[in-house]
Amino acid sequence: MKKRFETSPWGSAVLWLWAAVCLLPIIFFATIALRPRNEIIAPQPIYFPTISMETWAKIFAEWPILSYFKNSLIAVSGSVFICLLLGVPAAYALARYTFKGREDIGFYILSTKMMAPAAVAIPIFVLFGQLKMLDTVWALMVVYAAMNLSIVVWIIRSYMVDIPHEIEDAARTDGASDLRIMWEIIIPMCLPGIITAAVIAAIFAMNEYLFTLIIASKNAYPLSVALANFSGGSDGIIYNAIALISFLAFFPVLLLVVSIQNHLSRGLTMGAVKG
Amino acid sequence: MSDIALEAPMTKRPAVRRSPFMRKAFPYFLLAPTMIYLLLITLWPGIYAVYRSLYTGKFKLEWYGLNNYRELIMDNAFWVSLWNTLFLGSITLFVEAVIAMALAALVYRSGWARGWRIVFTLPMLFMPSAVSYLWKLLFNDGRVIADLVRRAGFDYGNIDWMSTAFSARFVLVVADVWQWTPFLFIIFVAGLQGQDKEVEEAARLDGASWTRIFFNISLPMMKPVIAIGLVLRGVDILNNMAAVNIITQGTPGGATETLSYFIYRTAFRSFEQGYASAASVLVLIVTIILAQTLVRRFFKSGTEA
Numbered sequence: 001m002k003k004r005f006e007t008s009p010w011g012s013a014v015l016w017l018w019a020a021v022c023l024l025p026i027i028f029f030a031t032i033a034l035r036p037r038n039e040i041i042a043p044q045p046i047y048f049p050t051i052s053m054e055t056w057a058k059i060f061a062e063w064p065i066l067s068y069f070k071n072s073l074i075a076v077s078g079s080v081f082i083c084l085l086l087g088v089p090a091a092y093a094l095a096r097y098t099f100k101g102r103e104d105i106g107f108y109i110l111s112t113k114m115m116a117p118a119a120v121a122i123p124i125f126v127l128f129g130q131l132k133m134l135d136t137v138w139a140l141m142v143v144y145a146a147m148n149l150s151i152v153v154w155i156i157r158s159y160m161v162d163i164p165h166e167i168e169d170a171a172r173t174d175g176a177s178d179l180r181i182m183w184e185i186i187i188p189m190c191l192p193g194i195i196t197a198a199v200i201a202a203i204f205a206m207n208e209y210l211f212t213l214i215i216a217s218k219n220a221y222p223l224s225v226a227l228a229n230f231s232g233g234s235d236g237i238i239y240n241a242i243a244l245i246s247f248l249a250f251f252p253v254l255l256l257v258v259s260i261q262n263h264l265s266r267g268l269t270m271g272a273v274k275g
Numbered sequence: 276m277s278d279i280a281l282e283a284p285m286t287k288r289p290a291v292r293r294s295p296f297m298r299k300a301f302p303y304f305l306l307a308p309t310m311i312y313l314l315l316i317t318l319w320p321g322i323y324a325v326y327r328s329l330y331t332g333k334f335k336l337e338w339y340g341l342n343n344y345r346e347l348i349m350d351n352a353f354w355v356s357l358w359n360t361l362f363l364g365s366i367t368l369f370v371e372a373v374i375a376m377a378l379a380a381l382v383y384r385s386g387w388a389r390g391w392r393i394v395f396t397l398p399m400l401f402m403p404s405a406v407s408y409l410w411k412l413l414f415n416d417g418r419v420i421a422d423l424v425r426r427a428g429f430d431y432g433n434i435d436w437m438s439t440a441f442s443a444r445f446v447l448v449v450a451d452v453w454q455w456t457p458f459l460f461i462i463f464v465a466g467l468q469g470q471d472k473e474v475e476e477a478a479r480l481d482g483a484s485w486t487r488i489f490f491n492i493s494l495p496m497m498k499p500v501i502a503i504g505l506v507l508r509g510v511d512i513l514n515n516m517a518a519v520n521i522i523t524q525g526t527p528g529g530a531t532e533t534l535s536y537f538i539y540r541t542a543f544r545s546f547e548q549g550y551a552s553a554a555s556v557l558v559l560i561v562t563i564i565l566a567q568t569l570v571r572r573f574f575k576s577g578t579e580a
Contacts, residue, residue, distance in 0.1 A: 011381045012381075014377070014378070014381060015378065015382065015391060018374070018378055018395065019391070019394050019395070021453070022394060022395055022397055022398050022453075022457075023397070024441065025398075025409060025410075025413060025453070026397060026398070026401075028413070028419070032412070040412075040416075040417065041416055041417065043418045044418070044422065045417050045418055045422045055580075064300075085308075086308045086309045086312055087306070087309060089303060089305040089306070089309075090306045090308070090309035090310075092305055093301075093302035093305035093306045094302075094306070097301070097302040099299070099302045099303070102302075102363070105306060105310065107567075107570050107571055107574075108310075108313075109309065109310075109313060110570050110574060111563075111566035111567060111570050112313050112316075112317050113510075114534065114562055114565065114566035114569070114570065115317060115508050115559075115562060116513065116514050116534075116558050116559070116562050117514055117535070117568070118322035118514065118516060118518075118534065118535035118536075118538040118539055118555070118558065119320075119324065119538065119555040119556075119558040119559045119562065120316075120317070120321075120324070120555070120559075121539065121542065121543075121555075122320075122323075122324065122327065122537065122538075122542050122551060122552055123319065123320030123321075123323035123327070123549050123557060124316075124320060124326055125542075125543075126323065126327075127319070127323075128318075142316075143316075145312075146312065146313065147315075149309060149312060149313060152312070153309060153463055154574075158409050165562035173300065178301060196365075198493065206402065207402050207403055207404075209402075209403055209404055209516070209520075210514075210516055210517070210535070210539065211519040213520075213539075214539075214543060215554075219295075221404065224402045224403075224404050224405075226406050227402075227405065227408060231408075236416075237408070237411075237416060238411075239408065239412055239416070239417075242408045243408075243409075245405070246401055246402060246405030246408070249400075249401070249402050249405065250400055250401050250405075253400045254397075254400050257396065257400060258393070261389070261392070261393070263394075264461055265461050265462050265464070265465030265466075266465070267505070268458060268461060268462060268507070269462055269503050269507065270507075270574075272464070272503045272573070272574055273462055273465050273466055273469070273500050273503060273504075274469060
C-alpha cells in the first residue's frame with residue numbers, strides 16, 4: 001500500500017516549517033521584552049541580546065502597567081458577566097421552546113456579530129460622550145458585552161439544544177417550574193458550553209481595538225490600546241514595553257484557551273462546527 | 276445522562292399552574308433583556324448615523340442634505356479604500372484558507388494532533404495590536420526581515436517596506452496570515468476529524484490515491500464547515516483596522532487604507548463626522564444585507580438540530 005502523504009517526511013517537514021514560522025517571531029518578541037532599548041533598533045538586528053531583568057523594573061517603574069492590567073481585568077470580566085446574565089436565559093429560550101418568531105430573533109441576534117465596528121463607532125462615541133462615560137472602564141464593559149452577546153447566546157444555545165427533552169419532561173411531571181428546570185438541570189448540564197462561551201467572549205473583549213481606541217484616552221487604558229502609549233512620544237516606539245505588555249496579556253489567554261481546547265472549534269464557530 | 280437528572284435535588288411539588296398567556300409569553304421574557312440590549316446598541320447607532328450624515332460642521336451642526344453622500348461618491352479616497360478592503364481581504368482570506376487546509380489535512384489523523392494544534396494556535400492568542408507592533412518591528416524598525424533576506428543571499432540593502440504599495444500591502448497580508456491562519460486551521464481540523472472515517476477507508480482499500488481521497492471525498496464533505504469558517508474570518512478581515520492603524524496608517528498614498536480605517540480617519544483624525552457617518556451608513560446597509568443572507572444560509576443547519 002502506498003504511504004500516506006501526511007506521514008511521509010515531506011508532510012512532517014511542512015508541519016515543522018510552519019511550527020517554526022509560528023514560534024520564531026514569538027521567541028524573538030520575548031527577547032525584545034528583556035533587552036535594553038539600544039539593542040532593539042540598531043543598524044543590524046541583534047539576535048542574541050544581553051538579557052536583563054533591569055529593563056522590566058524600569059518599565060514597571062515608569063509606566064502604570066498594573067493599572068492597564070486592572071482596567072482590562074475589570075472591563076473584560078464585567079462584560080463577560082453581563083453576557084452570561086443576559087445570554088443564558090436567551091439561549092435557553094431559543095434552545096428549549098418553540099414560539100412565534102424564534103428563527104427571526106435567533107438570526108437577528110447572530111447578525112449583530114456581522115456589524116462593522118467602524119460603522120457604529122461615531123454613534124457609540126457620541127452616546128458615551130453624552131452619558132459622560134468616555135474614558136471609563138464602564139463604557140468599555142458595556143461595549144464589549146454588546147459585541148459578544150450574540151456569540152455567547154449562540155454558543156450556549158448550541159450546547160442546550162443537545163440535551164435530550166426526556167430529562168426536562170420528567171422534571172416537569174415532577175412539578176418543577178420552568179425557571180427551576182433551567183437553573184437546576186439545563187445550566188449544570190451545559191456548563192462546558194457556558195465556560196467555552198465565557199472564555200471566547202473574554203478573549204474577544206481582551207483583543208478589541210477600535211472601540212477601545214475611541215473610548216479610552218488615559219484613565220481607562222486597557223492592555224490592547226495601552227500599547228499606543230508607547231509609540232507617540234519623542235522616544236519613538238518603545239518596543240520592549242510593548243512586548244512586555246503583550247506577554248502580560250498572552251499568558252492568561254493561553255491558560256484560558258488550554259482549559260477549553262476541546263471546545264475551541266465549537267466556540268469559535270458559535271456552535272456550528274462540533275469539534 | 277439520566278442519572279444526572281436523578282441526582283438533581285428535586286423535591287416533589289404540585290405542578291405549577293400558569294395561565295396560557297404566561298406560558299406563551301415566558302420565552303419572550305427570557306429573551307427580552309438580550310433583545311433590548313442589542314437593539315439599543317445596534318438600532319440606535321444606525322439611526323444616529325443616518326441623522327448625522329445629513330449634517331455637516333465639526334462643532335455646530337448645519338443641515339447639509341444629501342451632500343455628504345454626493346461628495347463621498349465623488350471622493351476617490353473612498354473608492355480606493357473600498358477596493359483595498361475587498362482586494363486585500365480576498366487575498367488574505369485565500370492564503371489563510373489554503374495554508375490552514377493544508378496543515379489541517381496533514382494533522383488531523385496524527386497522534387500528535389493536539390500538540391500541533393496548540394503550537395499552531397499560539398499566534399492567535401496575542402492581541403491584534405501586539406501582533407501589529409511585532410510585524411512593524413520585524414519588517415521596518417528592527418530590519419529583521421531585510422537582514423534575513425540578505426543572509427539568504429539576496430542583497431537588497433535596507434528595504435523600506437512602506438515605500439511601495441506592493442510591499443506595504445505585503446506586510447499587512449503577512450501579519451494577518453501569521454496571526455489568523457490558526458483560526459481556520461482549528462475549524463478545518465475539527466471538520467475533518469468529525470467526518471465519517473469509513474468512507475475514506477473504503478476509498479483507500481479500493482486503491483484511491485490520497486490526492487483523490489482528499490479532493491474528491493474529504494473536501495466536498497467539508498463544504499459547510501469551510502463556508503462557516505470563511506464567512507466568520509471574512510467578516511473579521513473586512514473589519515480589521517488595528518494593523519492598518521499601527522503598521523501603515525494607509526501609506527503610501529492611501530494604498531493600504533481600508534474602509535474601516537477611512538471611516539476612523541475622517542471621523543476621529545479630521546473630525547468630519549458628518550462625512551464619515553455617510554460612509555458608515557453605506558457600510559451598514561451593505562453589512563445588513565450581507566449578514567441577513569450569509570447568516571441564514573450558513574447557520575441554518577444549527578437551528579434545526
